[in-house]
Amino acid sequence: MMQISIDGPAGAGKSTVSKELASRLNIIYIDTGAMYRALTWKAYNSKISVEDEDSLTDLAKSTEISFITNPAGQRIFCDGIDITEVIRDPIINDLVAKVAYHPRVREIMVRKQKDYSIDRSIIMDGRDIGELVLPHADFKFFLTASIDVRSNRRYQEMTAKGYEVDLLSLKEMISVRDNWDSTRSVGALKILDDSIVIDTSDLSEEEVLEKMIRIIKEGSRAL
Numbered sequence: 001m002m003q004i005s006i007d008g009p010a011g012a013g014k015s016t017v018s019k020e021l022a023s024r025l026n027i028i029y030i031d032t033g034a035m036y037r038a039l040t041w042k043a044y045n046s047k048i049s050v051e052d053e054d055s056l057t058d059l060a061k062s063t064e065i066s067f068i069t070n071p072a073g074q075r076i077f078c079d080g081i082d083i084t085e086v087i088r089d090p091i092i093n094d095l096v097a098k099v100a101y102h103p104r105v106r107e108i109m110v111r112k113q114k115d116y117s118i119d120r121s122i123i124m125d126g127r128d129i130g131e132l133v134l135p136h137a138d139f140k141f142f143l144t145a146s147i148d149v150r151s152n153r154r155y156q157e158m159t160a161k162g163y164e165v166d167l168l169s170l171k172e173m174i175s176v177r178d179n180w181d182s183t184r185s186v187g188a189l190k191i192l193d194d195s196i197v198i199d200t201s202d203l204s205e206e207e208v209l210e211k212m213i214r215i216i217k218e219g220s221r222a223l
Contacts, residue, residue, distance in 0.1 A: 001121050002025070002138050002216075002220075003121065003122050003123075003136070004122070004123045004139045004140075005123075005124055005140045005141065006123065006129065006141045007126060007127055007128065007131075007140070007141070007189065008141075008143035009144060009145075009174075009177075009178050009181065011151065011153045011154045011174060012143040012144050012145050013145065013200045013205065013208065014033075014125040014126075015125060017200075017212070018031070018124075018125040019031075021213070024209070025121075025216075027121040028123070029124075029125075030067060030116050030117075030122060030124045030125075031067075031074070031076070031125060031126075032109070032113050032124055032125065032129065033125065033126055034076045034087060035065050035076075035109055036096050036099060036100045037088075038063070038076060038083055038087055039056070039059065039060055040095050040096045040100075041087050041092055042059060042078055042079070043056055043059055043095075043099060046059065050098040051098070053103075053104055057102070057105055057108065060108040064078070064079050065077070065078055088158075090165060097176070097177045097180040100181075100184075100187075103184070103185055106184075106186045106187045107186065110132050110133055113126075113129075113133045117133065127181050127187060127188075128186075128187030128188070128189070130194075131190070131192060138220075139219060140194050140195050140196060141196050141197075142191050142192070142195040142196065142198070143200055144197065144198070144199055144200070145200045145201040146201045147171060147178070151170050151171035152167070154170055154174065155167050158170075198211060
């Protein structure tokens with residue numbers, strides 16, 4: 001069994017790399033950020049304020065979030081509804097950090113994430129995976145990149161999907177998200193003592209993957 005955590009700020013390339021790494025290693029991938037997006041989407045459609053921690057906590061308890069992998073890729077479902085595409089809407093981007101900021105919401109979501117990892121090889125990406133969800137992971141990667149690079153990546157990703165976004169506004173939003181993620185009281189984004197830090201600013205996706213796979217192969221021989 002092998003468990004890998006991949007943490008890092010928005011736009012560092014976690015999800016893209018995690019999906020491909022899981023495919024190459026033939027193990028399960030769970031996008032924990034998508035889980036918070038799913039909860040945010042449900043709260044938004046239920047007209048629950050992102051400031052209302054009590055209601056969001058109750059919502060998290062009663063919400064069923066699941067992943068299904070098919071030949072077209074991984075899909076995420078919220079209470080049986082496929083929400084893979086809608087949770088990438090700019091509205092959800094604007095709100096998700098506020099939902100994820102609440103300690104009691106994070107406690108419930110971390111519990112759900114831990115349930116996914118019981119007795120199985122898995123790759124999870126997020127902000128607090130190495131610290132709270134997979135504290136005993138075999139490998140704890142921390143991907144990062146400059147804010148300019150991360151903003152450009154997110155801009156290209158969103159415009160490719162047809163969303164109209166302003167690059168400067170997107171950069172500001174990512175900067176705010178960085179602050180929210182790194183200062184919350186529970187599950188703050190941080191580099192751990194055993195984190196393997198990779199700056200992806202000047203690396204292609206393939207170069208990042210090759211570096212991670214080399215580290216895993218070399219480390220696996222020592223496990």
